[in-house]
Amino acid sequence: MRRVAVVGVGSSRFGRRDDANLSELAFEAVKPAMDEAGVDSKDIGFASVGTVGTWYEEPLPAVVVAEYAGLNPTGLVRCEAACASGSGAFKVAHQSVASGESEIAMAIGVEKMTEVDTPTTIELIGRAGNYLWEFENVGITFAGYYALYASAHMAQYGTTEEQLAMVAVKNHKYGAMNPYAHFQKEITLEQALGSPFVAWPLRVYSCCPVSDGSAAIILASEQAAKKLTDTPVWVKAIGTASDTANLSKRPDYLGLRATMQASKQAYERAGVSPTDIDVAEVHDCFTIAEILAYEDLGFCEKGSGGRMIEDGETYIGGRVPINLDGGLKAKGHPLGATGCMMIAEVTRQLRGEAGKRQAPIKNGLGLAHNVGGTGHYCYVTILGRE
Amino acid sequence: MRRVAVVGVGSSRFGRRDDANLSELAFEAVKPAMDEAGVDSKDIGFASVGTVGTWYEEPLPAVVVAEYAGLNPTGLVRCEAACASGSGAFKVAHQSVASGESEIAMAIGVEKMTEVDTPTTIELIGRAGNYLWEFENVGITFAGYYALYASAHMAQYGTTEEQLAMVAVKNHKYGAMNPYAHFQKEITLEQALGSPFVAWPLRVYSCCPVSDGSAAIILASEQAAKKLTDTPVWVKAIGTASDTANLSKRPDYLGLRATMQASKQAYERAGVSPTDIDVAEVHDCFTIAEILAYEDLGFCEKGSGGRMIEDGETYIGGRVPINLDGGLKAKGHPLGATGCMMIAEVTRQLRGEAGKRQAPIKNGLGLAHNVGGTGHYCYVTILGRE
Numbered sequence: 008m009r010r011v012a013v014v015g016v017g018s019s020r021f022g023r024r025d026d027a028n029l030s031e032l033a034f035e036a037v038k039p040a041m042d043e044a045g046v047d048s049k050d051i052g053f054a055s056v057g058t059v060g061t062w063y064e065e066p067l068p069a070v071v072v073a074e075y076a077g078l079n080p081t082g083l084v085r086c087e088a089a090c091a092s093g094s095g096a097f098k099v100a101h102q103s104v105a106s107g108e109s110e111i112a113m114a115i116g117v118e119k120m121t122e123v124d125t126p127t128t129i130e131l132i133g134r135a136g137n138y139l140w141e142f143e144n145v146g147i148t149f150a151g152y153y154a155l156y157a158s159a160h161m162a163q164y165g166t167t168e169e170q171l172a173m174v175a176v177k178n179h180k181y182g183a184m185n186p187y188a189h190f191q192k193e194i195t196l197e198q199a200l201g202s203p204f205v206a207w208p209l210r211v212y213s214c215c216p217v218s219d220g221s222a223a224i225i226l227a228s229e230q231a232a233k234k235l236t237d238t239p240v241w242v243k244a245i246g247t248a249s250d251t252a253n254l255s256k257r258p259d260y261l262g263l264r265a266t267m268q269a270s271k272q273a274y275e276r277a278g279v280s281p282t283d284i285d286v287a288e289v290h291d292c293f294t295i296a297e298i299l300a301y302e303d304l305g306f307c308e309k310g311s312g313g314r315m316i317e318d319g320e321t322y323i324g325g326r327v328p329i330n331l332d333g334g335l336k337a338k339g340h341p342l343g344a345t346g347c348m349m350i351a352e353v354t355r356q357l358r359g360e361a362g363k364r365q366a367p368i369k370n371g372l373g374l375a376h377n378v379g380g381t382g383h384y385c386y387v388t389i390l391g392r393e
Numbered sequence: 394m395r396r397v398a399v400v401g402v403g404s405s406r407f408g409r410r411d412d413a414n415l416s417e418l419a420f421e422a423v424k425p426a427m428d429e430a431g432v433d434s435k436d437i438g439f440a441s442v443g444t445v446g447t448w449y450e451e452p453l454p455a456v457v458v459a460e461y462a463g464l465n466p467t468g469l470v471r472c473e474a475a476c477a478s479g480s481g482a483f484k485v486a487h488q489s490v491a492s493g494e495s496e497i498a499m500a501i502g503v504e505k506m507t508e509v510d511t512p513t514t515i516e517l518i519g520r521a522g523n524y525l526w527e528f529e530n531v532g533i534t535f536a537g538y539y540a541l542y543a544s545a546h547m548a549q550y551g552t553t554e555e556q557l558a559m560v561a562v563k564n565h566k567y568g569a570m571n572p573y574a575h576f577q578k579e580i581t582l583e584q585a586l587g588s589p590f591v592a593w594p595l596r597v598y599s600c601c602p603v604s605d606g607s608a609a610i611i612l613a614s615e616q617a618a619k620k621l622t623d624t625p626v627w628v629k630a631i632g633t634a635s636d637t638a639n640l641s642k643r644p645d646y647l648g649l650r651a652t653m654q655a656s657k658q659a660y661e662r663a664g665v666s667p668t669d670i671d672v673a674e675v676h677d678c679f680t681i682a683e684i685l686a687y688e689d690l691g692f693c694e695k696g697s698g699g700r701m702i703e704d705g706e707t708y709i710g711g712r713v714p715i716n717l718d719g720g721l722k723a724k725g726h727p728l729g730a731t732g733c734m735m736i737a738e739v740t741r742q743l744r745g746e747a748g749k750r751q752a753p754i755k756n757g758l759g760l761a762h763n764v765g766g767t768g769h770y771c772y773v774t775i776l777g778r779e
Contacts, residue, residue, distance in 0.1 A: 008493040053633065061452045065524045066445070066517055067475050070638040070769040074523075080654045082633025083770060084481040085473040089453050095470040099485055106492035107394040108631075131452055137460075138451045245494075247439065247468025252456040268466045383456040384469060 011104045012232035012239035013390065014111075014225050015044025016351035021220035021339035022189040023121050029068055030075035033117040036223035036347070037076045040113070044225040045235055048077040051225075052109025057086045057096030057116040058343035061131050062123040072115060089135050089379030090292060092116065093222065093346025094386035098245050100226050105242075110231045116347030117221035128217050135380045137252040150214055150293065152254060152381040154206035157295035159260035161208065163310065166298060168208050170313035172199035174294040175212045175336055177322060182333025184364045189218045189339030213294040218339030222347035224354075240354045243372070243389040246273030250382050261310075263382030266303035270376070273387040274305070279372060281305035284327055284389075286356045286366035288349035290378040291334040300376055301329070304387070328366040331356065346386060349375035353390050368392070397490045398618035398625035399776065400497075400611050401430025402737035407606035407725035408575040409507050415454055416461035419503040422609035422733070423462045426499070430611040431621055434463040437611075438495025443472045443482030443502040444729035447517050448509040458501060475521050475765030476678060478502065479608065479732025480772035484631050486612050491628075496617045502733030503607035514603050521766045523638040536600055536679065538640060538767040540592035543681035545646035547594065549696065552684060554594050556699035558585035560680040561598045561722055563708060568719025570750045575604045575725030599680040604725030608733035610740075626740045629758070629775040632659030636768050647696075649768030652689035656762070659773040660691070665758060667691035670713055670775075672742045672752035674735035676764040677720040686762055687715075690773070714752040717742065732772060735761035739776050754778070 017040030019032055027035065033056075041047065056069035065071050069085035088095035093116030100114035120128055132149045134142050141147050160166045176196055182188040194212060202211035232239040248268035251257055257264070274280055281304060289304065291297035298312035306327050307315045315321060321329040332338050332352040335345060353373035355361050371392030378385050403425030405418055413421065419442075427433065442455035451457050455471035474481035479502030486500035506514055519534045527533050546552045562582055568574040580598060588597035618625040634654035637643060643650070660666055667690060675690065677683035684698035692713050693701045701707060707715035718724050718738040721731060739759035741747050757778030764771050 059452070064520070064529075066447045066520045067473075067522070067638070067766060067769060069473070070475075070635065070766065071523060073635055074638040074642070079636050080634040080651060082655070082658075082772075083474065083635040084485065084633075086485075087453075087455070087471040087473060088469065089456075099470065099472075099488070102485070102488040102492045102494065105494075106488045108488065108491075134450070134452045136453070137457060143450075247470075248466040249456065249459055249469040250465050252453070252460040256460070265466060269468070272468075380453060380456065383453060386468075 008105045009107060010229040011101050011226050011242045013354050014227045014232050014235045014239055015040045016224050016354050017043065018187055018222040018348055018351050019220050020187050021218045021341060024219035029065065029117060029119045030071050032119060032219060033072040033115055033221045034076055036221040037115060040223035040225050046111055046225060050111050051078060051081050051113045053082045053100065053103040053112045054078050055084050055086050055096035055099040055114050057092035057114065057346060058118055059087055059089065059092055062128065072117060088384040090342045091346055091377040091379035091384045091386050092343040094377040094388065097224055097346055097350055098386060101242055101245060104226050104228050110228045112226045113223060114347055115223045116344040118341035118343040119219045120217050120341055121219050125217060136254060140253055148206060150206040150209050153293040153295055154209050156260045156299060157208050160295060163261055166313035168200060170317055171208065171213055171294040172196050173316045174291060174297045175199045178291060178330050178334040178336040181331045181364050182337025185332045185338060188333040188337050189216050190337045209293055215292050215335040215340040218341045220339055220341035220344040222344045222351050224347050224350055238358050240357050241391050243391045244273045244276035246270055246276065246387040248385050252383060254381060262299050262303045263378060263385065265382040265385035266300060266376065266378065269385040269387040270304045273389050277389040279389065283370050284372050284374045285368045285370055286353065287327055287329050287374040287376065288352050289329055289376040291330060291336050292340055304376055323366055331361065331364045331366055346377040349377055350388060357390060357392050394491045395493060396615040397487050397612050397628045399740050400613045400618050400621045400625055401426045402610050402740050403429065404573055404608040404734055404737050405606050406573050407604045407727060410605035415449065415503060415505045416457050418505060418605060419458040419501055419607045420462055422607040423501060426609040426611050432497055432611060436497050437464060437467050437499045439468045439486065439489040439498045440464050441470050441472050441482035441485040441500050443478035443500065443732060444504055445473055445475060445478055448514065458503060474770040476728050477732055477763040477765035477770045477772050478729040480763040480774065483610060483732055483736055484772060487628055487631060490612050490614050496614045498612050499609060500733055501609045502730040504727035504729040505605045506603050506727055507605050511603060522640060526639055534592060536592040536595050539679040539681055540595050542646045542685060543594050546681060549647055552699035554586060556703055557594065557599055557680040558582050559702045560677060560683045561585045564677060564716050564720040564722040567717045567750050568723025571718045571724060574719040574723050575602050576723045595679055601678050601721040601726040604727045606725055606727035606730045608730050608737050610733050610736055624744050626743050627777050629777045630659045630662035632656055632662065632773040634771050638769060640767060648685050648689045649764060649771065651768045651771035652686060652762065652764065655771040655773040656690045659775050663775040665775065669756050669758050670760045671754045671756055671758055672739065673713055673715050673760040673762065674738055675715055675762040677716060677722050678726055690762055709752055717747065717750045717752055732763040735763055736774060743776060743778050
């Protein structure tokens with residue numbers, strides 16, 4: 008496989024973005040990514056657009072995004088992997104370069120979630136699993152799916168509501184330092200624990216918001232990267248996995264098998280271990296999801312994720328700083344944008360450009376962990392300075 | 394780039410398939426493809442699912458398809474490129490093997506279009522372009538888009554309604570020999586010319602039907618392919634291109650630029666020319682689309698596509714036999730399935746397994762041409778026996 012580097016990243020401000028349509032929103036990420044890489048749309052050999060878009064009036068979102076970005080006649084595909092659609096697009100763009108098909112490729116992640124009213128969004132997200140058997144027949148919501156995991160984890164390992172809330176407090180702390188974040192304000196443990204229940208034990212402050220946003224990544228072959236930048240960030244490995252559509256077919260609700268499998272694959276392919284990772288972005292669509300990620304990615308033992316946040320191990324200065332851009336919880340989670348945004352953040356961290364939320368970088372290795380649905384999809388990407 | 398071979402293909406019967414849900418329909422292609430390749434789901438290193446699925450109640454079609462096919466925990470992504478979604482999935486699976494990520498990968502194309510009523514389908518397909526500016530404001534339908542091309546081609550080159558009808562007659566002739574086709578009956582020129590107008594000059598018999606169906610392809614590295622089969626069919630090249638979402642931004646309606654660009658790229662990458670191709674599948678969603686494809690793929694001069702069908706050059710025995718499985722016109726066009734089905738048919742032709750609709754194979758080269766929308770996307774895949 009050819010070596011591939013990230014040579015440019017860009018992102019829009021996340022939040023309720025009534026001021027921009029889908030194409031305009033995507034371009035807010037595409038333009039700075041191309042500027043940073045010093046490339047033009049004609050240099051892009053292949054482009055992938057990660058977006059779920061079930062709610063769009065435009066059924067071909069990639070073509071409107073690509074036209075507005077001036078990408079025609081570049082070859083194009085839309086990738087969907089639920090909440091991991093951005094990582095799906097990143098993988099597809101990566102493989103275009105890794106295989107030798109192109110020298111430079113672009114992944115664009117974008118989602119305009121507020122185009123429809125919130126109940127519609129919530130219903131559509133609730134369908135993200137096996138609609139027929141679980142949403143339609145049982146009536147479970149998306150928060151309900153993760154609440155199954157949260158309550159099982161509490162019952163088995165003694166994880167507490169306070170520990171769940173501590174994840175929200177940390178991510179809001181860092182979100183407050185991120186000018187791109189949907190929520191740029193700190194919250195207290197009391198606020199988090201006092202917010203209303205959505206699906207016990209998950210409360211309003213346990214859930215990521217409904218956001219609009221975009222992120223874009225330019226990838227280049229080794230030869231092209233060396234011409235374009237002095238600070239390439241290399242794609243060391245991508246691991247991928249899937250799990251059953253039906254949650255009822257899973258053996259337990261104590262962790263996401265797809266995360267365990269995708270991260271094992273990524274670590275093996277990169278030849279690194281969890282203790283080598285300096286900084287990580289993990290998929291915290293709900294606070295319990297971040298605790299599961301600590302364990303399933305091997306940052307701590309199974310069952311000790313609650314203690315890991317309680318001990319401050321995932322703050323700057325801790326064992327492995329996590330979600331220093333605010334995570335999905337505070338930065339927002341525009342589905343297709345998230346995977347690309349995670350890679351943009353890890354890239355900035357590895358380049359030492361994260362300002363006051365900069366993690367100490369020792370080994371030059373970062374990780375992005377993006378889950379689709381309730382572990383239906385998982386993509387784990389390891390990036391490195393060398 | 395590593396050499397990659399098609400080592401197994403499978404397809405469902407196309408048509409109105411009320412007897413199968415999406416997952417069952419996909420499995421009708423997956424099972425024979427895996428059987429033919431002699432592989433099991435655990436051998437698949439990565440899987441892509443091509444489906445548009447705007448009309449599904451399941452917003453994550455790939456996960457329900459993958460679970461039913463026993464693919465978990467294989468890494469997974471859904472690809473959408475409108476009517477070329479199956480080719481998008483094929484490209485993504487191809488690059489997984491070509492890059493060295495996996496030894497064996499699978500592309501699944503599937504579409505269940507009759508899940509919603511026909512007016513809904515027609516509206517959703519009408520949106521395939523730039524919904525906001527063209528469908529919503531101008532009110533153009535999908536047949537209307539291609540009617541613009543047909544009327545421009547007639548005005549500029551003297552292409553006749555009879556020539557358009559001849560495409561339908563040819564494709565129904567071969568569809569009648571294909572047990573997988575939606576329509577397995579021949580039609581006469583008089584029938585085609587006597588059918589009602591949908592959007593002048595396109596009539597009912599100028600349009601492909603609304604169909605359900607699936608196709609699946611197993612791809613393998615050179616090393617794996619040699620162990621699995623004595624008749625590998627090699628992926629010589631894939632070319633891709635895109636064009637403006639807005640048709641109003643195109644310079645003329647005489648051909649599809651995306652086809653010209655994607656095929657040029659594919660020919661150059663494969664080191665072959667149009668005259669080397671023994672057999673082709675081209676995207677005949679409307680009869681005019683097949684005539685444009687003859688020209689845009691370089692099988693004849695621009696403007697002489699009408700004469701090419703009139704002279705019988707695309708029948709068996711002609712210069713380049715085209716759409717010998719009935720094409721989209723007679724076989725049906727379940728959007729996501731089409732690209733994979735084309736590659737399955739070209740594979741069968743190159744292996745000499747097409748029975749009474751077998752083309753003579755001289756150079757051992759075949760081509761699949763799959764268009765998304767009105768030339769918004771194009772994928773051209775060249776396959777070869779060597």
